[in-house]
Amino acid sequence: MVLAPLVSVSVILTYYHTNGRLQELTETVVIEGRIIAEHISNDSEHYMFTGDEEKLQILVNEAVKEAAVNEVQIIDLNSNVVVTTRLSNRLSSQLSNETKTTVSDDSDSFLITQPIIYKDIFIDEINQKVESLGVIVGWVHLTMSVNKVEEKKHRILLDNLLILIVGLLLSTLIAFLISRSLIVPLKRLHSAVESISGGNLNSKLSIGQGGEFGEIENGINKMASELQLSSEQQKGRVDQATQALMEMVMQLEQKNVLLDEARKEAEAIGNSKVEFLANMSHEIRTPLNAVIGASDLLMKMINDNDAVKYMSTLSVASRQLNSVVDDILDFSRMEANKLELEHVSFNILEVLESVISLHSPLAHEKNLELILKVESGMPATIFGDPLRISQIVSNLVSNAIKFTSEGQVLVSASSVVVNNKNLRLQINVKDTGAGLTESAQENLFDAFSQADTAVARKFGGSGLGLAIVRKLIEQMHGFINVKSVVDEGTEFIIHLDLKIDKHKTDSNENTLLGMSVLLYEKNYVTEETIKNILLYWGVEVTVCITDDDFIGNLMKIKSEDRNCDCVIMGMGKDALSTPTVEGCVQKIRCLSMMPIILMLNTTEFELPAQVIDEKVCWLSKPINRQVLHKKLKSIDNKETNIADQAIGSCNLNEIVDVASLFSNLKILIAEDNGFNRDLLTDMLEAYGAQVTAVEDGQYAVEAALAGDFDIVFLDLHMPRKDGITAANEIKLAALEKAPFLIAATADVFIKDQGDEVDVFDSFVFKPIREEVLLEKLTILLNFQGDYKKDDTVDEDVNKAFSEKLDREVRKLVLHIVEGSNNDNYLEIVNFSHQLHGVCGFYELSEMKTVAAGLERAAKEQRREDVILLIKILLKQLKISPDYKVIH
Structure with a gap:
């Protein structure tokens, strides 16, 4: 490769x-x-003129002696060969007309033709000039x-090739x-550099030459040393x-160990928090169940107005406390991402009407x-999830009121259909309250925040x-x-993307x-609705x-027989006195006998006796x-007298004979707490169920x-077999004929256990409210209507309740004493657990503390502590500590 350029140039x-x-x-x-x-040509011009062929032959013969000359001919003007060195006249006919020297190349020779010009001297005496005239003679x-x-x-x-090779x-x-x-x-340099790059920095280069190589050698050696x-x-730094x-x-x-x-x-701590909330759910809601249930029962038992007033206050306060507890538990579940949403078909109008109906008494008040x-x-x-949508709207309406x-408080709902399967639901809750400043709006959705510090004191809330x-909403x-x-009001706008249930349509x-x-209604929004x-x-x-417009239309209807x-006539709060209503009805009756529907801002009202028959x-x-x-x-159907339906129900919902509502219903209740068992039994038997x-x-x-x-109600924490295990066995044994299974518990986190509790068809949480219990049953059994229970009770129920x-x-x-006598710790644990629940339910705090300690001591089989705590229980009940057997 090195010689290639040199060879190329040489060639x-x-x-x-x-x-x-x-060339x-x-x-x-x-x-x-x-x-x-x-x-x-020059030598032969004279001989050609004189015709001396001998001399011409001598000339051509002399010319042939030249090494390169092969043949010579002299040709006359008639293209005849005058003299030649050979017997040939091959080109005489072709060259007879040439007047100048020509050269032609044949395959084996060069042919040269030269004209022979005879030059004659002409003297012009007149012009005194001498001219040379040339004539071709051959x-x-x-x-x-x-x-x-x-x-x-x-x-x-050959010479050049030899020179090239040499x-x-x-x-x-x-x-x-x-x-x-x-x-x-x-190569030595390369080897040295390879050795140095390989890590052998002690390697030294010794070429033994001067000049550039010497400088390179010194540079490499110096570099290796450095x-x-x-x-x-x-290495030291490493x-x-x-x-x-x-x-x-x-x-x-x-x-990391510390972390x-x-x-x-x-x-x-997180587990403790969850456990604490679960315990608090049980410990708070259990006594709340007693408070709410007992207050509702007592309100039906007593006739004294002051007592009813105090019990009503107690009932409202306990429900407010229950609402705060529910808020805290819901928030904790959302913080822990344990709140699961349902995806069921529901009527959004019914959900909104249910929320409005719930808050209407306070709005009327x-x-x-x-x-x-x-x-x-x-x-x-x-x-979607109707329960959570109801909770969202309920919170906003509650705040607005x-x-x-x-x-006024206006709740409006509209939708934009995205396609045949999806829609965007918009719910607006607008009030005419005090309004919010911009600074208050910034932290409005933060947990535990209030519009200002005075709000909590004035209105309360968590x-x-x-x-x-x-x-x-984000979930x-x-x-x-x-x-x-400020001073004009607040409006909340909710946007939810939901799916349409195309299998159900509005039948009205x-x-x-x-x-x-x-229609006569002074409030424009209500009138438009x-x-x-x-x-x-x-x-x-x-x-x-207007009043005049209303009276005028009534007169037109009468006069024109239209x-x-x-x-349908709306009346405000200020018109809810008996004389006012009676006067309005009588005025209408003066002009028309058509049916009248009054729309009132109240949930409690009795029509005047004078108009009941109308x-x-x-x-x-x-x-x-x-x-x-x-x-x-x-x-429209003229089926019934409208007045017959006005008596009793303030919201005109259909009244059902509750004593026979569940008459064909067979219900099984499994509850280790005897008193809770009896309370739930009484609730269901009051509606005719066979319990x-x-x-x-x-x-x-x-x-x-x-x-x-x-239906089977199962408490989740029971001796011998817990509620979940029992539910699975019942479901497995019954197969397709399985009853509805309802879990009754105070643990609101029970749904977070996932697949374990999927066996249940529904849940009721303590404190069990009668209306919630009825709602669960009506949903499961597809009953219709709202229910009112007969308020008549025996006057000695209160005393019987305490004795029971x-x-x-x-x-x-x-039972605990008997378990102790037999060293049966499992029996002590079971009955201590039941006692703890009863004491918590009815706020027997001292005995509840002892029962909890006894349950723990029995689980750990601490004999001395068990005996000591049993003696404390006997003392609290004023039973002799020497009591050994159950009579």
């Missing part, structure tokens, strides 16, 4: 030189031929031999010698860094107009309501906005087609906005659509398999 130069020599040789031969031809035809030229070319080629050999030898003097030192020194320094790193790793390991301990401690406005044409049923002293609202992948102006559209109604509802049902509506089926009824605002529809339908009660999970399984029950509690506690304590 190119040799070719160029040889080619030039060959020069050819040109030389031609020039020489032309010179000979010109010489013959031609010289000269043939130059190519063979001799080729011989010279071959010789030139030059290449010399160049190769010189290149080899030069390369050797370069490559050997370079690298060695640098390596030693670097050792120091390694030592520091090891110390750091040890410190990190120590910190691990801290993590475990945090997990323990504050003389506020509570309005529900639902956009016409909104899909009847959608998929709480912070509004006058005016400050968790709006935080729970936002978290629930549903929606969002909430707030608009507020155009069901009252052809009916005519006269009622009017839109009526129009959706196909009712022809005539709207009145068809009108019903009068076709008059009243509805509580905000109006329930289904109730209004039933009333109008009954008027069987057992005291633990094992008996529950046996009873369920032996009987044909519709005392007997229950004594019975449990004596």
